Amino acid sequence: MNPHAGTLGIFKNRTDAGRQLAAKLESLIQRPCVIAAIPRGGVAVALPISERLAVPLTVSYARKLTDPRAPELAFGSLDEDGEAIIDGSTVGTLDLRPADIDAARAHVAAEIHRRIRLYRVPVLARFLPGPGVVLVDDGLATGLTMQAAVSYARRHGAREVTVAVPCASASAARMLGQTADRVISLVIDEDFEAVGHYYADFVPVRDDEVVDMLARAAEHVASDIHDAPPRSR
Helix, strand or coil: CCCCCCCCCCECCHHHHHHHHHHHHCCCCCCCEEEEECCCHHHHHHHHHHHHHCCCEEECCCEEEEECCEEEEEEEEECCCCCEEECHHHHHHHCCCHHHHHHHHHHHHHHHHHHHHHHCCCEHHHHCCCCEEEEECCCECCCHHHHHHHHHHHHCCCCCEEEEEEEEEHHHHHHHHCCCCEEEEEEEECCCCCHHHHECCCCCCCHHHHHHHHHHHHHHCCCCCCCCCCCCC
């Protein structure tokens, strides 16, 4: 276990975490590649990585599935293709019916499509097949959302898939290590409780901030991915 794990404020904020992660990734990532961030917090971590590595930034729209009775407990995840990963043990713990799962999927799918329309960047599949993909979030608790993102990148032909996060639970890192080519986490904690514990400033990221960060990346990072479409206006 990392000796600093569980201490509040290892990272000043998501930008600080992204800069530290970028330094770690710089010698590991082979081009061509694209960074795909899980919104919203993952975009703030990914922007300094995109700028330092000078590679394109887009969004991975994977999102956790939850039940209204336990909104903090993910029982699965959904990607922008509508493909779901379901954790059967958590479904059993929550005593969910098929109708409950279907309702959660419909709700999350609607939110994914809302974000696709709002953020106005090409979905990750538009950059693939071929390039490597670096999937970024601000931290991993269960890892289910990131697992959906990894599956999506694989399905669309990523050359290799790297998961890059500032902090992760040991169980999530082990799980993703079985499906991603590499998992890079600055902190891996056996006693992980919540992503926010590792940040001094963990203020929620707003949609308008995500749009601004994506625009900044598009202006300052030239795409090195062949056939990648231009940013929508």
